[in-house]
Amino acid sequence: MGEWGSCPVYTGRLRKKASVRPETRREWQAIRLPVGNSAPITRRDLFALTFGYLPLAAQPADQPDALSLAEARPVLDDFSAELPAGLSGDPLTAASWQEWATAHDREIRSRLQRGDADSIVNLLLFGTSFTAQPRCTIQQVEAAGGDAEAASQLIRARVRDFAAAVARPGTNERLLFAAGWLHEQGADPVGPAAASRIATVLLENTLRVVREQQEYNRAIAEAKQKEDAAHLFIERSSLYRGRGLSLDTSFRPNYGIERSLAEMQSAGLLRQVHRAAVLGPGLDFTDKRSGYDFYPVQTLQPFALVDSLRRLRLADSGGPAVAILDLSGRVLRHVRRAVDQARAGSAYTVQLALDRDTQWRPATVDYWRRSCAEIGTEIEPLRPPPGAAVRMRAVRIRPDVVRLLEPFDLEIVIQHLRLPDERRFDLVVATNILVYYSPFEQALALQNLAAMLRPGGVLLSNNVLPEVPGVPMHPAGATSVAYSNDPDDGDHMLWYRRV
Ligand SMILES: C[S@@+](CC[C@H](N)C(=O)[O-])C[C@H]1O[C@@H](n2cnc3c(N)ncnc32)[C@H](O)[C@@H]1O
Structure with a gap:
């Protein structure tokens, strides 16, 4: 820790000891969880079940659901002095809350x-x-x-x-x-x-x-x-709250995630990850920082996460199941296509670019060199165009790894998946996404994330998030990572634990 400036986990609007109010606890317990699995279970699924990672596709019960007024109440109470127009006038009813939530979901998607x-x-x-x-x-x-x-x-x-x-x-x-x-x-x-x-x-x-x-x-x-x-x-942490929602991604935050996973493991906070979720994996279209377009559009984070979890022995060699939660049709279609092709036996190739004109920290270069090696085979990368100052690696990711992914259309400020207890996530990774939202929206998102995490499960975010009484997510630590010698090129990865 502490490699990249100081990390203010417990400061500002955050409260160190958020207690779960009794009435809120009742609300949580009252959530009706859909049960049952009408999909036929194959021998492969049974094998997977034995090892704790049933592919998420097999579960028709996992449906996105909007936060109810009761679930949103702790956030509404805590932000009562700074509620957005539409929530601040007359006392809210379930119907008026739902109306606002539907309109806000649409506004975010737009x-x-x-x-x-x-x-x-x-x-x-x-x-x-x-x-x-x-x-x-x-x-x-x-x-x-x-x-x-x-x-x-x-x-x-x-x-x-x-x-x-x-x-x-x-x-x-x-x-x-x-x-x-x-x-x-x-x-x-x-x-x-x-x-x-x-x-x-x-x-x-x-x-x-x-x-x-x-x-x-x-x-x-x-x-x-x-x-x-x-x-x-x-x-x-809220800098882009008024900005268009970008899909940009690069390998950088994945190194920060791996470092955080290792530190959480050492701290005894994370043991085995059977079920994980990547919130907003993004697409490497023409990243605003590195910005290349000589290789196909790709997604990186879900694969990098599986790779890191296996390298750290936090997941066994057949897991974990990874839910892809995103509101972007482009991201979801891309992942769906990759999974469909993997079902037909095709691998997924990632091209990993490392700019030559950045003064990378040696540990970042080490990460770039080994990234995805646990889950695929090194192949000849695509050749950069003349004049592009970039080093390349490419890895062909095995179809059995790609098949672990299951995409869900989900907008995290308003929605969560209704999951039965045994299918809640051990880990959710959310980097460079909550920065697009105001603290009020982040608090609603935290409530949605809490609903999908098992007690003791962990959220990793590179933004500091508001701590709200009644939202059962508490700061549990942080990892600070510098990617290069540029003082602005690093991340504070915050660990939030679902209590
Ligand atoms: C800037 S990209 C970040 C990609 C990747 N996590 C990274 O750190 O490189 C933001 C991602 O979050 C998704 N996203 C943004 N707002 C969202 C929301 N409210 N609910 C679900 N996904 C969202 C976008 O579609 C995109 O995939």
Whole structure:
């Protein structure tokens, strides 16, 4: 611990000793759990059952369910002075709560569209599959000072190549996605005057992303000046609450997760993980930090988690079962396709990129070198395009590992899976997701997470979360990890234990 600054686990709005109120405890016990399994159990399932990891697909009872008013009550009471409009007026009834929750769920899901727009901007600036132009950074566009003309000069050649490529995307999944997105924006890639309409839409969105980035930088700089490290971390933990929901992912947080798992194991907090969940695994489309598009779109975190759990002997060689909880249709379709293909015997290949121009810590490089080795076979990676300063590894992940994943469409602020006790999770991993929400929404999410964890189960999050009386999740420790020598390139991984 302590490698990456100080970690304020018990500070700010957090309360050290949140007690479970008796009435809340009753509410928890009163939750009706669906039981029964009408799906036929195969010999393989019986084998799995013996070892404690029944593939999640076999259980039709695991349905997403919205938080009831009774379940939300501790959070509503604790945030009574800062409730969002729609919850603060007349006393709430079950019906008015449900109405608000349904509308809020819809509002959160609608933020995916703006996240998609951000992904397209990343592809435009960093992509190399559609252009020979050098990669461009947000910082370079920022240096244009929000001046549309200067920014457009900088990215003009890229925009031109992008417009030509989306008109003929072929089988390039990123360009196909971009073409569909442009169509939705009223800039049909093959229509008349397509290039100029595309240029307008891309420039508008690039400037918006740059403006947003400048605001985040300003907020962080202000917090750094005014506050101590603890408050800075709290400020950062909700930084993206107004932003579009991005799907970005890279290998970085997976190293932080492995370190945390090892420390939780040493602390006796984690023994065996039979059932885990990854909340928001994301898709490596064109990550905003590393930003490559020369390999297929991929997901990493679920595989990295299984790999780490097996390496640490926290899961046996046939497990764990891993629920994939996400609201993004793109993420869910991607995982579903991988699982379907694995059922037909196909492996899933991950390409692991390590930038050469980052001053990585040796331990990060070690992790990159061994990542996924427990669950697959090292193969020749795809060759980076000329000029890309990146080292590559690739691992072909065995189909039996891919089949451990089971995707669920779930929006964590409002929903959880109703799970019978024996199917609750030992571990939930949630990195770079709760930062998109306000403390009130994070508290609701914590209540939903508590409903899916077994007592003693652990949540790992790289954001500090509010501690609310009546929400049975308590801080239990933290791991601080530096990925590179950049002082801003690290994570505080907080451990929350379901009491
Ligand atoms: C920025 S990505 C993080 C990916 C990965 N966890 C990582 O750390 O690299 C955020 C992920 O969370 C998902 N997500 C965002 N809000 C969510 C919500 N309210 N409920 C479920 N999933 C959500 C997104 O769809 C995406 O998969």
